[in-house]
Amino acid sequence: MKTATKDGAASGARPLPDRDTCLELLETMALIRRFEEEAGRQYQRAKAGGFLHLASGEEATIVGTTSVMRPEDYLIGTYRTHGHAIARGTDPKNVMAELFGREDGTSRGRGGSMHIFDRERRFMGGYGIVGGNLPLAAGLGLSCDYTDSDEVTVCMFGDGASNTGNFGETMNLAALWSLPVVFILENNLYGMGTAVERHSAVTDFSKKAEGLGVPGVRADGMDVLAMRETVTEHLRIAREDRKPTLVEAFTYRYRGHSAADPEVYRTKEEVEEWRRKDPIEAFADRLEAEGVLTNGEREAIRERVDTQVREAVEFADASPEPSLDSLYDNLYVVGDQVPGWYAVDERAPQPFRGEHERERLEGEAKKLAEAGAAYAGQAAQTGHREGEEAAARDEDAAFDERGEGEPDEDAPDPGAGGPESEDGAG
Numbered sequence: 001m002k003t004a005t006k007d008g009a010a011s012g013a014r015p016l017p018d019r020d021t022c023l024e025l026l027e028t029m030a031l032i033r034r035f036e037e038e039a040g041r042q043y044q045r046a047k048a049g050g051f052l053h054l055a056s057g058e059e060a061t062i063v064g065t066t067s068v069m070r071p072e073d074y075l076i077g078t079y080r081t082h083g084h085a086i087a088r089g090t091d092p093k094n095v096m097a098e099l100f101g102r103e104d105g106t107s108r109g110r111g112g113s114m115h116i117f118d119r120e121r122r123f124m125g126g127y128g129i130v131g132g133n134l135p136l137a138a139g140l141g142l143s144c145d146y147t148d149s150d151e152v153t154v155c156m157f158g159d160g161a162s163n164t165g166n167f168g169e170t171m172n173l174a175a176l177w178s179l180p181v182v183f184i185l186e187n188n189l190y191g192m193g194t195a196v197e198r199h200s201a202v203t204d205f206s207k208k209a210e211g212l213g214v215p216g217v218r219a220d221g222m223d224v225l226a227m228r229e230t231v232t233e234h235l236r237i238a239r240e241d242r243k244p245t246l247v248e249a250f251t252y253r254y255r256g257h258s259a260a261d262p263e264v265y266r267t268k269e270e271v272e273e274w275r276r277k278d279p280i281e282a283f284a285d286r287l288e289a290e291g292v293l294t295n296g297e298r299e300a301i302r303e304r305v306d307t308q309v310r311e312a313v314e315f316a317d318a319s320p321e322p323s324l325d326s327l328y329d330n331l332y333v334v335g336d337q338v339p340g341w342y343a344v345d346e347r348a349p350q351p352f353r354g355e356h357e358r359e360r361l362e363g364e365a366k367k368l369a370e371a372g373a374a375y376a377g378q379a380a381q382t383g384h385r386e387g388e389e390a391a392a393r394d395e396d397a398a399f400d401e402r403g404e405g406e407p408d409e410d411a412p413d414p415g416a417g418g419p420e421s422e423d424g425a426g
């Protein structure tokens with residue numbers, strides 16, 4: 001098998017697949033690029049909230065992988081997965097609506113950029129915890145094993161994630177239990193602002209899981225055909241030989257780690273050098289040179305993806321916000337069996353636990369939402385201490401009702417936390 005050099009250069013041109021496949025690969029990559037450019041713009045306009053991690057430059061790694069998967073295979077990724085969902089067939093309209101925090105988003109607007117999810121297309125998400133998707137991938141593989149299906153799980157994660165405990169534990173179990181999982185390590189040379197040489201003792205990531213029973217290979221993640229060739233073979237190994245393997249894809253993200261990255265850890269020249277190897281332009285140039293694509297078609301693709309992305313923004317803009325009284329719905333910790341402060345919203349005039357939101361705010365929620373922010377200004381009027389005391393009274397009463405005695409002392413302080421920092425949240 002041909003391998004890529006460290007800087008991602010292909011070691012040989014592969015034969016082109018049929019014309020329709022070539023055009024589909026090109027258009028999907030172009031759509032993802034255009035979508036992410038627009039997502040960046042919408043983030044700056046504060047239309048998209050939370051965090052935003054773009055994968056511009058990594059399209060060949062994504063599309064090369066998904067294009068050889070079967071519809072019934074599972075894909076699970078990280079917090080940089082707008083493109084992964086789109087490549088799996090999720091409508092860009094629903095992905096954009098998720099970024100906008102709207103009801104028509106893939107997670108009904110509750111997840112945002114880091115938590116795209118599409119069960120129907122077996123895109124199993126979007127996770128903000130680095131390496132958090134690895135054990136889940138083993139779980140998906142285990143379920144396929146139990147049910148005797150020949151579906152394969154593809155787990156995509158970053159070079160930085162290979163330093164987590166989850167990585168070693170997952171590789172061990174995947175090998176021990178012969179799970180049908182292909183691990184694709186997206187080596188974009190950095191984990192946030194830390195270069196691979198500074199964060200990993202072993203920088204040949206294809207070897208990093210070998211000692212745990214998961215052998216790996218390197219592939220050129222900037223070449224969509226190279227990725228297809230390598231991933232095809234590894235899907236076969238998982239499906240037929242029932243063995244997990246790892247593919248290290250050399251790729252690069254053009255943009256900062258997230259929208260808030262000053263990029264002091266790399267030079268403009270380095271970024272430019274990688275941009276010259278752009279996976280979309282390089283593939284389009286080759287298709288043109290070999291007569292698969294005419295100049296008019298290249299422009300037509302550009303226009304089509306442009307229209308699709310503009311329509312996605314219009315759709316997201318028109319989609320309703322989730323209703324305020326659903327704020328505490330579907331929270332894992334809420335319920336009588338979980339005493340504590342987890343769901344206390346301190347901004348309310350008289351703080352109370354989230355599971356009582358609907359009872360307490362009946363009729364008020366809409367009024368408050370229309371006023372702009374849920375409880376804006378009202379906490380200030382009543383005073384913070386008074387609010388805390390009221391919450392404590394509520395809490396005691398709730399415990400007394402259930403005869404459970406004192407609130408759990410280990411429960412977190414409702415005032416702890418505050419706005420998430422970039423380090424903590426992705």
Ligand SMILES: Cc1ncc(C[n+]2csc(CCOP(=O)(O)OP(=O)(O)O)c2C)c(N)n1
Nearest residue numbers: 129130158159160161190191192423425426
């Ligand atoms: C367990 C955990 N530790 C730290 C972070 C903060 N963090 C977010 S992204 C990131 C870097 C991950 O790099 P890599 O795995 O290479 O993925 P990339 O962002 O390059 O795609 C870190 C440290 C986190 N979200 N979760």
Ligand SMILES: [Mg+2]
Nearest residue numbers: 158159190191
């Ligand atoms: Mg990385």
